[in-house]
Amino acid sequence: RPGTASLLRSGRGVLxxxxxxxxxxxxxxxxxxxxxxxxxxxxxxxxxxxxxxxVRPDGHVGWVAGDGTDVESALRRWFGAEGSG
Structure with a gap:
């Protein structure tokens, strides 16, 4: 099973x-x-x-469920608007 580092090799974020x-x-x-x-x-x-x-592409945690914000807000913050990639 892959580790987090191998999941980030693509340069994309990982949920x-x-x-x-x-x-x-x-x-x-x-x-x-x-x-x-x-x-x-x-x-x-x-x-x-x-x-x-x-997890952001740089390996830092950008959001954890239950931190008081919704996942959509975190995704917008770190990855831009929906479908704007």
């Missing part, structure tokens, strides 16, 4: 969906700039209980 597909639909309009990857967090690992994480 790690840790809920078996819940986050793919809202991220759809940014599919030309952000890859949505479904993954299962390791029990008791650092992502246990986290639903989704948006």
């Amino acid at each position: 790690l969906d840790l809920t078996a597909g819940h986050w793919a639909e809202p991220a759809g309009p940014w599919a030309d700039r952000v890859d949505t990857v479904s993954a299962e967090p390791v029990p008791d690992g650092p992502l246990a209980g986290t639903e989704a994480v948006l």
